[in-house]
Amino acid sequence: MKMSPLDRVLLLITGILAAYQVAVGIDGFDTVPIIAYTIAFGVLLVAGLLLIIWGFEVLDSPTIVVVSTAIPLSLSLGLVWQHLASFRTSYLIFAILGFLAVTLTRSIPVPGKIPTIVLALVHGIAGMTIFLLPIILSVQGKTPPLFSFVGVGGALIGIGGLLLSFLKAGRPILSRGTILKVLPGLLLLMTICFVAGFKFG
Amino acid sequence: MSVLATKFRHYWSLTKPLQTGLLLATGLAGYMSARCPVINMGTILGAAGSLFLAIAGSTVLNMWWDRDIDAKMGRTQHRATSSGQVTENEVLRVGLLLSVVGVGIAVAMDALFGLIVFAGLFFDVVVYSIWLKRRTAWSIVWGGVSGAMPILAGRTLGLGSIDWIGLTLALGVLLWIPTHTLTFSMKFAKDYAAACVPTFPSTYGLGFTRVTIAISSVLAALAMVIAGYGLGMAWGFLRLLSVLSVGLLMLAFAITFKPSERVNFGLFKYASVYMLAAMILVVIEVM
Numbered sequence: 303m304k305m306s307p308l309d310r311v312l313l314l315i316t317g318i319l320a321a322y323q324v325a326v327g328i329d330g331f332d333t334v335p336i337i338a339y340t341i342a343f344g345v346l347l348v349a350g351l352l353l354i355i356w357g358f359e360v361l362d363s364p365t366i367v368v369v370s371t372a373i374p375l376s377l378s379l380g381l382v383w384q385h386l387a388s389f390r391t392s393y394l395i396f397a398i399l400g401f402l403a404v405t406l407t408r409s410i411p412v413p414g415k416i417p418t419i420v421l422a423l424v425h426g427i428a429g430m431t432i433f434l435l436p437i438i439l440s441v442q443g444k445t446p447p448l449f450s451f452v453g454v455g456g457a458l459i460g461i462g463g464l465l466l467s468f469l470k471a472g473r474p475i476l477s478r479g480t481i482l483k484v485l486p487g488l489l490l491l492m493t494i495c496f497v498a499g500f501k502f503g
Numbered sequence: 504m505s506v507l508a509t510k511f512r513h514y515w516s517l518t519k520p521l522q523t524g525l526l527l528a529t530g531l532a533g534y535m536s537a538r539c540p541v542i543n544m545g546t547i548l549g550a551a552g553s554l555f556l557a558i559a560g561s562t563v564l565n566m567w568w569d570r571d572i573d574a575k576m577g578r579t580q581h582r583a584t585s586s587g588q589v590t591e592n593e594v595l596r597v598g599l600l601l602s603v604v605g606v607g608i609a610v611a612m613d614a615l616f617g618l619i620v621f622a623g624l625f626f627d628v629v630v631y632s633i634w635l636k637r638r639t640a641w642s643i644v645w646g647g648v649s650g651a652m653p654i655l656a657g658r659t660l661g662l663g664s665i666d667w668i669g670l671t672l673a674l675g676v677l678l679w680i681p682t683h684t685l686t687f688s689m690k691f692a693k694d695y696a697a698a699c700v701p702t703f704p705s706t707y708g709l710g711f712t713r714v715t716i717a718i719s720s721v722l723a724a725l726a727m728v729i730a731g732y733g734l735g736m737a738w739g740f741l742r743l744l745s746v747l748s749v750g751l752l753m754l755a756f757a758i759t760f761k762p763s764e765r766v767n768f769g770l771f772k773y774a775s776v777y778m779l780a781a782m783i784l785v786v787i788e789v790m
Binding site: 321324325326329336340344347348351352355356464 | 601737738739740742743746747750751753765769770772773776784
């Protein structure tokens with residue numbers, strides 16, 4: 303499916319917002335969250351630019367699965383490091399092992415459903431962390447209410463991930479055309495939620 | 504009136520507006536990087552005007568000189584110079600006029616600035632196009648040197664002298680240019696072969712060309728980050744520059760170890776975006 307000019311504009315704005323977040327939006331955090339958020343928004347920025355350059359066909363590349371794992375894993379690592387001090391080390395180990403597991407199961411032939419299970423497990427834990435943690439913290443009053451926007455962004459990234467995963471697995475929830483039509487808008491909305499959540503939360 | 508408009512359109516295309524615009528952006532970013540009083544509109548307009556005229560002039564002169572080989576290449580045979588839409592003498596006169604006015608304004612503004620602008624034009628037209636382009640694949644080094652002059656000229660105008668940061672910024676552009684031109688020469692290898700223009704792919708093979716692209720990308724990214732650090736860029740902007748650099752490096756490694764037409768095209772486009780983004784960062788940083 304050919305990318306429309308509107309899709310390119312939406313992706314460009316997504317990239318600019320991600321660039322803002324890397325340059326300005328995470329100043330003042332500890333070292334590990336800064337590294338984690340830089341990876342998350344940096345991957346989003348570069349991926350957005352490459353999507354504009356190459357078009358939607360790039361989504362068929364097997365590398366996309368690995369790249370798209372880096373975003374939720376690093377984002378959730380930053381959140382856990384900032385807000386769940388007792389889980390820092392264990393989540394860091396999970397993030398590293400999870401990323402390696404996804405990379406390995408997508409790089410070498412692995413029998414059965416192991417690659418799918420690994421992907422679902424890693425994405426599931428990371429996605430639920432991004433979705434639930436900011437909302438719980440906001441409800442508990444430990445962070446300002448608008449921090450829950452990060453959770454909304456987490457929900458959107460989860461929806462996007464599910465749509466793409468089922469599409470790649472050959473059992474699409476929506477048609478490929480519909481998914482590609484909503485993807486740039488979904489990515490932009492997700493990024494707006496993340497940037498707003500970190501800015502005002 | 505319509506004759507004039509048509510003529511303007513022909514000459515506008517001969518200035519390669521995108522390439523000229525990108526080089527102009529590097530020159531203005533170089534000027535602003537000096538943190539001189541950037542709100543001095545007279546100086547900014549003078550610098551922009553002289554750089555634009557000199558870069559456009561040298562590009563038109565290159566087109567005039569290369570009109571015979573352009574006519575042999577599918578990609579360029581429709582250019583106004585090679586398709587006969589404008590006369591040779593007229594193109595030469597326009598190129599010389601733009602160049603002389605551009606360098607003249609630059610010299611009138613500041614002698615050292617003018618000298619660097621002239622050096623860029625001289626390296627591009629005389630050394631790169633006339634002397635070396637048809638003789639050796641290494642001519643692109645001199646094309647790179649001339650492409651690096653606008654940013655050095657801009658910084659020198661703002662600073663009043665040449666410093667190591669200006670040279671590093673220029674080195675960044677110089678090393679970035681092979682990433683751009685070599686991917687281009689790979690994409691249009693048959694065209695260059697038809698015109699008997701030696702290129703890296705035709706002289707040393709695709710493998711060596713890809714390794715050269717990767718190495719020059721690594722060094723270009725390194726030079727830009729070092730220059731950013733030297734400029735006292737805030738950590739956030741350095742982080743962003745590093746992220747964009749990593750994107751460039753990943754594509755450079757992809758073209759080395761998993762080459763394809765798609766990666767080639769992606770690197771070619773991304774390299775332009777990278778340089779433009781780096782220049783915007785330099786400007787935003789000092790605003």
